[in-house]
Amino acid sequence: MTLYIDTREERSHKRGDKPLHEHLQSPYALKHLDYGDIMFTGNGSEGKMTIGIERKRFRDLIGSINSGRLSGHQLIGLTNSYDIVFLLVEGIFKVGKDGYLRRPKGASWIVETLGDKPLPATYMYNYLTELSIFTQVTTVFQPSIRLSALWVDGTYAWFQRPWESHHAHEQFHTQPPPRAFLRKPRTLVRMIKEIDDVGWEKAVAIGRRYANMKDLIFAEPKELMETKGIGKVLAHRILQELRGAE
Known part of the structure; x- marks a missing residue:
């Protein structure tokens, strides 16, 4: 699978610097994207x-927040176009003891402003928290274009792996909650999960095997037992629950 870079990215880098795609190790192609700067297909x-x-560069992010451009046309287009959306913020900044955002200028740091007023760091962080909670857009900060490319390479590689090969979350959740899924599970999966002793992992495995609830309801126990983690007792319990049998 190929990673696609928007053709406008070629013109957006600073003069004398290499564009992002020239820092990448992943296979890529330049392509016009209606929304976003980078896109690819992966395994969910x-x-x-x-x-x-x-x-977005750090200053562009602040400008987009102030103008409402990010929360309006851009964000709506991004979330409607992709299953997963990341906001990659590039640049160096720090927070002073007074709580205001600062960015480098020459050998010194200057206070970032909102109009003619100093900009509190909480203004930016609260905005990004709302994006995460209400739209599930994940924000990533990187200080340089080289490290941005490294993160893109790593994220692209992560999504190319089979979904079952990811185990880091199991150190924290023996029963992953719905938020662990990167998109909303199918209705069949959510219903099966509620049956005693099934849970998310077995429900997802069943969901991969059966296209719809009708196929599952009319399945034989032996057939259902071919699903990973489903034994004889659990197979009968699932079918009894779905068929309304006592």
Whole structure:
């Protein structure tokens, strides 16, 4: 699978610097993207999914927040176009003891402003928290274009792996909650999960095997037992629950 870079990215880098795609190790192609700067297809919990990345320099992010441009046209387009959306913020900044954002200028640091007023760091962080909670857009900060490319390479490689090969979350959740899924699970999966002793992992495995609830309801116990983690007792319990049998 190929990673696609928006053709406008070629013109957006600083003069004398290499554009982002020239720092990448992943296979890529330049292509016009209606939304986002980078996109690719990867593996999700229920099959293939699309991942979009909006890349903004730190000052561009502040400008987009102030103008409402990011929360309006851009964000709506991104979340409608891709299953997963990342906001990649590139640049160096720090927070002073007074709580205001600062960015480098020459050998010194200057206070970032909102109009003619100093900009509190909480203004930016609260905005990004709202993006995460209400739109599930994940923000990533990188200080340089080289490290941005390294993160893109790593994220692209992560999504190319089979979904079942990811185990880091198991150190924290023996029963992953719905938020662990990178997109909303199918209705069949959510219903099966509620049956005693099934849980998310077995429900997802069943969801991969059966296209719809009708196929599952009319399945034989032996057939259902071919699903990983489903034994004889659990197979009968699932079918009894779905068929309304006592």
